[in-house]
Amino acid sequence: MGKVYYVSQNVGLGLLVLAVSALATIIALSIAYDKEKAKNQGKPGDGAADSTSMPTPSTTQFTPKEPWDYYRLPGSLVPVSYDVTLWPRLEPNKDGLYIFTGNSSVVFRCVEETDLIIIHSNKLNLTTFNGHHAKLSGLGEATAPTIKKSWLVVKTEYLVVQLSNRLAVGATYVLHTEFLGELADNLEGFYRSEYVEDGVKKVVATSQMQATYARKTFPCFDEPAMKALFNIIIIHNQGTVALSNGREIDSVIEGVPVKVTTFEPTERMSTYLLAFIVSDFVSIQSNQNNNLLIRIWARKKAIDDRQGEYALNVTGPILQFYERYYNAAYPLSKSDQVALPDFNAGAMENWGLVTYRETALLYDPVLSSTGNKERVTSVISHELAHMWFGNLVTLKWWNDLWLNEGFASYVEYLGADYAEPTWNMKDQIVLYDMQKVFAVDALASSHPLSRKEDEVNEPAQISEMFNTISYSKGAVVLRMLSEFITEPVFARGLSAYLNTFAFGNTVYTDLWDHLQQAVENTPEIFIPDSVHNIMNRWTLQMGFPVVTIDTRTGRITQKHFLLDPDSESVLPYPVNTNSLMRVSGDGWVLANTNVSGYFRVNYDPDNWNRLLSLLSTNHQVIVNRAQIIDDAFNLARAKIINTTLALRTTKYLSKERDYIPWESALRNLDYYILMFDRTEVYGALQAYLKKQIQPLFEHFKTITANWTKIPQGHTDQYNQINAIGIACSMGVKGCRELIKSWYRQWMENPVHNPILANLKSTVYCSAIAFGGVEEWDFAWTMFQNATLASEASRLRSAMACTKVPWLLNRYLEYTLDPTKIRKQDATSTVQYIARNVVGMPLAWNFVRARWSYIFQQYGKGSFSFSNLISGITRRFSTEFELQELKKFKEDNVHVGFGSATLALEQSIEKTTANIKWVTENKASVLKWFTEEST
Ligand SMILES: *[C@@H]1O[C@H](CO)[C@@H](O)[C@H](O)[C@H]1NC(C)=O
Ligand SMILES: *[C@@H]1O[C@H](CO)[C@@H](O)[C@H](O)[C@H]1NC(C)=O
Ligand SMILES: *[C@@H]1O[C@H](CO)[C@@H](O)[C@H](O)[C@H]1NC(C)=O
Ligand SMILES: *[C@@H]1O[C@H](CO)[C@@H](O)[C@H](O)[C@H]1NC(C)=O
Ligand SMILES: *[C@@H]1O[C@H](CO)[C@@H](O)[C@H](O)[C@H]1NC(C)=O
Ligand SMILES: *[C@@H]1O[C@H](CO)[C@@H](O)[C@H](O)[C@H]1NC(C)=O
Ligand SMILES: [Zn+2]
Numbered sequence: 001m002g003k004v005y006y007v008s009q010n011v012g013l014g015l016l017v018l019a020v021s022a023l024a025t026i027i028a029l030s031i032a033y034d035k036e037k038a039k040n041q042g043k044p045g046d047g048a049a050d051s052t053s054m055p056t057p058s059t060t061q062f063t064p065k066e067p068w069d070y071y072r073l074p075g076s077l078v079p080v081s082y083d084v085t086l087w088p089r090l091e092p093n094k095d096g097l098y099i100f101t102g103n104s105s106v107v108f109r110c111v112e113e114t115d116l117i118i119i120h121s122n123k124l125n126l127t128t129f130n131g132h133h134a135k136l137s138g139l140g141e142a143t144a145p146t147i148k149k150s151w152l153v154v155k156t157e158y159l160v161v162q163l164s165n166r167l168a169v170g171a172t173y174v175l176h177t178e179f180l181g182e183l184a185d186n187l188e189g190f191y192r193s194e195y196v197e198d199g200v201k202k203v204v205a206t207s208q209m210q211a212t213y214a215r216k217t218f219p220c221f222d223e224p225a226m227k228a229l230f231n232i233i234i235i236h237n238q239g240t241v242a243l244s245n246g247r248e249i250d251s252v253i254e255g256v257p258v259k260v261t262t263f264e265p266t267e268r269m270s271t272y273l274l275a276f277i278v279s280d281f282v283s284i285q286s287n288q289n290n291n292l293l294i295r296i297w298a299r300k301k302a303i304d305d306r307q308g309e310y311a312l313n314v315t316g317p318i319l320q321f322y323e324r325y326y327n328a329a330y331p332l333s334k335s336d337q338v339a340l341p342d343f344n345a346g347a348m349e350n351w352g353l354v355t356y357r358e359t360a361l362l363y364d365p366v367l368s369s370t371g372n373k374e375r376v377t378s379v380i381s382h383e384l385a386h387m388w389f390g391n392l393v394t395l396k397w398w399n400d401l402w403l404n405e406g407f408a409s410y411v412e413y414l415g416a417d418y419a420e421p422t423w424n425m426k427d428q429i430v431l432y433d434m435q436k437v438f439a440v441d442a443l444a445s446s447h448p449l450s451r452k453e454d455e456v457n458e459p460a461q462i463s464e465m466f467n468t469i470s471y472s473k474g475a476v477v478l479r480m481l482s483e484f485i486t487e488p489v490f491a492r493g494l495s496a497y498l499n500t501f502a503f504g505n506t507v508y509t510d511l512w513d514h515l516q517q518a519v520e521n522t523p524e525i526f527i528p529d530s531v532h533n534i535m536n537r538w539t540l541q542m543g544f545p546v547v548t549i550d551t552r553t554g555r556i557t558q559k560h561f562l563l564d565p566d567s568e569s570v571l572p573y574p575v576n577t578n579s580l581m582r583v584s585g586d587g588w589v590l591a592n593t594n595v596s597g598y599f600r601v602n603y604d605p606d607n608w609n610r611l612l613s614l615l616s617t618n619h620q621v622i623v624n625r626a627q628i629i630d631d632a633f634n635l636a637r638a639k640i641i642n643t644t645l646a647l648r649t650t651k652y653l654s655k656e657r658d659y660i661p662w663e664s665a666l667r668n669l670d671y672y673i674l675m676f677d678r679t680e681v682y683g684a685l686q687a688y689l690k691k692q693i694q695p696l697f698e699h700f701k702t703i704t705a706n707w708t709k710i711p712q713g714h715t716d717q718y719n720q721i722n723a724i725g726i727a728c729s730m731g732v733k734g735c736r737e738l739i740k741s742w743y744r745q746w747m748e749n750p751v752h753n754p755i756l757a758n759l760k761s762t763v764y765c766s767a768i769a770f771g772g773v774e775e776w777d778f779a780w781t782m783f784q785n786a787t788l789a790s791e792a793s794r795l796r797s798a799m800a801c802t803k804v805p806w807l808l809n810r811y812l813e814y815t816l817d818p819t820k821i822r823k824q825d826a827t828s829t830v831q832y833i834a835r836n837v838v839g840m841p842l843a844w845n846f847v848r849a850r851w852s853y854i855f856q857q858y859g860k861g862s863f864s865f866s867n868l869i870s871g872i873t874r875r876f877s878t879e880f881e882l883q884e885l886k887k888f889k890e891d892n893v894h895v896g897f898g899s900a901t902l903a904l905e906q907s908i909e910k911t912t913a914n915i916k917w918v919t920e921n922k923a924s925v926l927k928w929f930t931e932e933s934t
Contacts, residue, residue: 068118068153068160071457072223076112077119079221079228080172081265086217087235088183088190088205088278098183098192100205104218105176106228107139110167115145117167117175120215120222121152121159123189127178134161134219135176142171157212157459159219177219185342187824189216190276193342197301204279206340206355208348211398211466212459214271224270225396225505232263236278243277245269245352247293247334266351267331268503270394275350277338284308289316292330298339298362301787307362311337314377314419318384321418325411327495331392331502337361337380341789342824347379349386349408356383357824358789369757370717372790374416374423381415382408393498396505399451401465402539403508406449406474409433410482423714429479430595431663435630437472438600441543442563442634445905449473450508450539463899467866476598477538483596484534485519485527493518508539538598546640547575548602551589554582561600564913565639583607588614593624600631602640608632612645615652625656626664633668637913643921644928651932653692657699659715662722672925674875675918677837684929690730691933697727697735707738710758717758725762729769736770743767747778760791764798776807796825800832800839808839812846816853827858831871844872848888852895866903873907877914885911 067074088100106119117136126133133152138144145165152159159177167173183192183205193204207217215222234242238257242248246264254260266274282303285295294315296308315337319330332352339361347356360379363372385408395404410429417425440446449469456462482490493515501510509532516531527534538544546561556575581589588610591601603611611628614621622628629649636646650665669689676682700720703711711717728735742763745754755763768775779795786792799811814820815829830847833839847854847868858865873885885908889897897904 067116068156068158071156073120073221073226074112074114074116074118076110076114077108077117077167077221078111079226080107080109081229081231082106082218082220083231083233084218085233085235086190086276088192088276090192090203090205090237090240090278098203099180100183100190100217101178101180102218103176103178104220105174106220107172107174108221109172110169113166113169115163115166117159117161117163119159119161119175119219120157120212121177121179121219122157122212122215124179124181124216124219126152126159126219127180132161133159133177136161136163137174137176139172139174142168142173144173157215175219179218181216185818185823187342187344189213191342193340195299195341197299202280202299204277204281204340206277206279206338206343207275207350208344208355209274209350210272210348211462212272214274217274217276220271222271224272224394224398227268227270227394227503227505229268230266230274232266232274232276234261234263234276234278235259236261240278240280243275243279243297243336243338243353245273245275245332245350264333269351269391273349273351273391275348275353275355277353277355281338283336284312286312286316289319289330292319293334294319295334295336296339296361297336298358299341302339302358302362305364305787307364307788308339310363310365310373311361311376311380314380315384317419318381318415319387321415322384322388322411325414325491325494326388326498327491328388328392328498328502330387332387335384335387337383339789342822344824347383349383349390351387351391354383359793362789364788364790367757367788368790369760370714371721371758371761374420374425374714377416377419377423378412378425381419382412385411385415388498389494392503393501394505396507397453397456398462398465399453399456400508401462402449402470402474403511405466405471406478409471409475410478420714427660429475430626431660431667433472433475434595434598435664435667437468437476438544438630438634439563440468440906441473442561442638443906443909444562444564444567445902445909446542447902448540448542449477460898464866464902467902473598477535480538480596480598481515481531481535483594485515485525485531489518489522489525490515492521544598544600546600546602546635546638547591548604549581549589549591549607550604551581551583551587551607552604553577554579556581558599561634561638563634563638564909564916566916586610590622590624590628592627595624595627600634602631602635608641608645612648612651615649619652619655625658625661629661629664630668633671637671637917643924647925647928647932650692654695657696657719659719659722662696662719666722666726675877675914676922676925677875679922681922681926681929684926684933686730687933688929689726690732693723693726693730694732696723697732699723707756707759710756721758721762724759725766728762728766736766739763739766740770743771743775747775750778750782761794761798764794765801768798769801769803771802772804773807776802776804793825796821796829797832800829800836803836803838805838805842808833808836808842809846812842816850823857827865827868830868834872834874837875840872840875844884847872848884851888851892855892855895855898865898866900869897869900869903869907873911876907876911877918879915882908882911882915 082104084102084104086100086102089098092098129135132147133150136144136147145163145167147161148164149162150160181190183190185192188208190205190207193206195202212222214220232244232246234244236242236259238253238259242261244263245266248261249264250262252260281297282300283295283297284303285293287293294312296312298308302308315335319335323329334352336352337354337356339356339358341358343355343357346360347354356379360375363376389407390404395401413425413429447469456465496517497511497514512531512535519525519527519531543560545558547556547558549556555577558575583589588607589603590611611622619625632641632646632649635641636643650669653662653665656662672685676685700711700723701707711720724735728739742755764779768779776799779799783792783795786795802808812830812833815826821829830843834843876882876885889904
């Protein structure tokens with residue numbers, strides 16, 4: 001929470017506790033874990049998944065023999081530079097295929113004697129020269145051996161060139177290839193995106209290389225440590241514009257209708273950060289940052305509607321912030337950011353040419369909500385953080401992805417805070433990363449942040465690294481370290497790291513070395529162990545601890561926190577006793593007050609009771625209310641405290657006006673809603689929540705003058721959305737009528753939408769939920785007509801709120817038709833439908849029935865794909881559903897689960913835990929809600 005609170009003596013004590021327990025936890029954690037591991041290994045054959053091993057199984061039982069059977073390059077050849085020419089065709093050829101052609105010459109050095117050239121190439125049709133797929137020549141003194149044989153290896157995605165003689169160590173050669181590939185609509189490699197403007201279909205050629213798709217665009221040494229210079233030429237039609245990582249230096253018309261655009265040579269960089277775009281997009285630009293060219297590109301209509309302006313406004317300040325924070329100038333001569341109609345991830349940090357989903361870059365001052373605006377700021381801040389961390393200095397291999405993504409996910413809050421200082425962005429990490437990853441990392445099927453290099457080889461294993469643990473745990477663990485050694489020292493170490501390894505590659509311990517050095521250069525900072533040793537405990541083992549403070553004795557203990565009480569196997573490990581923790585009378589202790597420690601906190605029952613009474617009398621004294629609530633609910637889930645104790649943390653909410661505690665409570669109550677919305681408990685729950693939300697609803701009604709004004713504070717605006725959404729679904733008087741009348745007014749006059757931008761998501765969803773086919777069809781028409789991506793996205797989500805089964809089934813079918821729902825949005829639409837209590841069984845049947853098709857279309861490497869399984873199964877809490885899930889796993893072994901493999905294991909574990917939880921808690925929860933709602 002970013003507000004200034006009254007600080008009592010007791011809060012001061014709380015702060016002290018934080019420091020002590022963070023330290024103690026860090027030191028003792030490894031011991032607790034080691035014991036546990038030993039115990040688990042001592043239980044053979046109990047069927048428990050070995051949670052620390054890599055979950056993606058090898059697809060075949062295959063023992064590699066030849067160099068080209070390995071997924072990793074042999075390392076005997078090192079690229080220096082590439083000359084690449086690409087020519088994407090934006091009209092289909094006579095067979096109806098969209099294609100691109102091109103050629104590439106790679107200059108490479110031989111560092112180990114070899115008669116093999118092994119280079120990545122995937123799904124490219126290579127031109128043959130005298131029967132071989134490439135031409136080889138020597139550079140300078142070197143003479144190239146002749147090519148004996150060449151062939152493609154589909155499984156490992158290589159072009160292999162066998163030479164008649166060995167290449168000489170130290171000599172440099174040039175390998176030339178010419179190729180043709182498909183410009184498919186599969187969002188991978190060099191692909192095409194389509195949109196309609198003024199009734200005309202437009203085609204865009206664009207690219208997504210991370211992690212292993214550069215090899216689908218031209219033959220290359222496609223590993224992040226194989227950095228090289230790239231000289232890019234793009235051939236394209238007149239009337240279109242070509243973009244790449246470097247600034248365009250020359251564009252000449254060559255024949256009709258062809259234009260040749262040459263780009264300045266890139267810096268030394270990794271293949272996964274390359275980008276190529278040909279489009280008829282237009283741009284707006286500024287060069288306020290020391291003449292650095294900053295441009296925002298999008299569809300002409302979007303730019304004309306000034307949807308790019310906000311992104312342009314914040315990019316300059318965010319770049320300036322990072323230049324100062326990293327103490328290093330922006331490494332390139334330009335910064336382009338492009339909004340694409342079809343894009344799989346949220347955004348991609350291609351060096352100098354960052355690509356985005358439209359919703360992550362475009363903002364309409366009239367039509368977009370505050371949430372849309374915050375997303376734009378955060379995503380830009382995240383991607384620009386990578387321009388240094390990740391792009392200038394790159395991790396050697398994908399096993400260390402967590403450091404790259406975790407780092408950007410942490411500092412994105414700092415950059416966004418600089419661009420929008422009134423938003424209190426830094427507080428939001430607690431909701432969006434900390435609590436999110438606490439939920440996943442509390443499972444026995446979690447995994448450590450760090451993986452060994454040789455455990456991550458195949459493309460599917462690499463894709464699986466892009467998960468919540470890497471992003472969010474990486475972020476909160478780095479934030480904890482930064483706060484622990486203090487932010488200035490962290491920034492100094494970081495800057496030394498970036499300057500030392502600029503244009504090179506690292507492993508994660510290189511960062512620890514530089515942070516350690518920064519600590520040693522700062523005599524005021526004392527840490528009890530090296531940065532390496534401290535961080536190993538957070539990165540090499542999965543999970544996090546729960547620290548228990550017993551205020552009767554002053555004893556502090558800790559153990560590994562696991563959501564399923566039965567997978568817990570360690571006795572509490574005593575950390576220390578601290579007389580400051582011993583309190584009596586009205587005294588109380590509160591730990592982890594600024595929630596920078598990645599652990600949960602439990603207290604003795606007396607201290608809990610004192611904290612609860614403080615909540616009811618003077619809640620603002622407790623600064624970390626959101627975390628108290630989240631800890632209590634999760635400790636109850638793990639059976640460490642009584643469920644009713646957790647529920648009691650919500651009793652004061654009728655007085656709460658702040659967003660972050662409310663949001664935290666709602667997310668935790670959401671679990672109760674999911675578990676019970678098909679049972680009698682739901683009626684009592686609704687009555688209780690209705691009583692609690694009513695004052696907040698009235699509060700916003702008053703401060704917005706009967707819903708006509710927008711609340712001032714940034715997070716107050718979010719809280720207003722919660723107030724309306726919950727009030728309507730819990731049946732607060734006047735809420736549904738209000739929403740229906742707004743939506744009705746819009747239906748009567750579609751060109752004039754009277755609903756305030758911030759409230760649209762909630763209003764659309766509620767109106768469609770309370771309405772029928774007419775409301776739904778209206779939303780569908782408006783969805784198809786929307787020219788602002790975030791508006792389309794709101795409608796797409798709201799249409800999943802209907803309670804009418806046939807509408808939901810029809811909507812599910814639409815997700816398989818890319819002319820109705822874009823491929824990039826298919827899996828998330830299915831998830832929205834599953835979120836709805838009526839839609840859940842429909843979505844589950846739909847996915848089961850079409851698994852092999854869906855897997856084929858979306859399963860190979862997309863991040864959102866693993867969310868599909870976890871999304872659909874969130875409500876699973878019966879023995880029958882567990883059996884269905886297990887059967888689904890068995891039935892589809894032959895098809896596979898790709899990047900959803902881990903998600904499936906987690907779903908089985910979660911369902912098992914849910915069944916147990918519901919059985920044990922249903923009666924007492926019903927009783928509690930019933931008593932408290934009257
Ligand atoms: C690459 O292709 C372009 C366009 O077809 C052509 O102009 C150029 O000469 C080719 N480069 C080489 C080295 O073959
Ligand atoms: C590549 O070659 C194969 C085999 O000749 C052919 O079937 C395929 O259509 C070609 N790809 C493209 C994009 O033309
Ligand atoms: C961008 O900045 C300009 C100049 O400060 C301002 O007038 C404009 O309203 C800003 N645009 C947006 C969308 O924030
Ligand atoms: C939980 O609290 C309730 C109400 O205070 C009590 O009846 C119940 O026995 C407690 N359960 C446990 C396991 O302590
Ligand atoms: C809000 O509406 C109520 C009832 O219609 C009215 O009495 C009140 O004056 C209105 N308040 C404002 C600020 O418009
Ligand atoms: C659809 O969009 C166009 C262009 O934005 C607009 O002129 C038209 O009024 C819209 N139709 C409806 C039904 O809103
Ligand atoms: Zn990132």
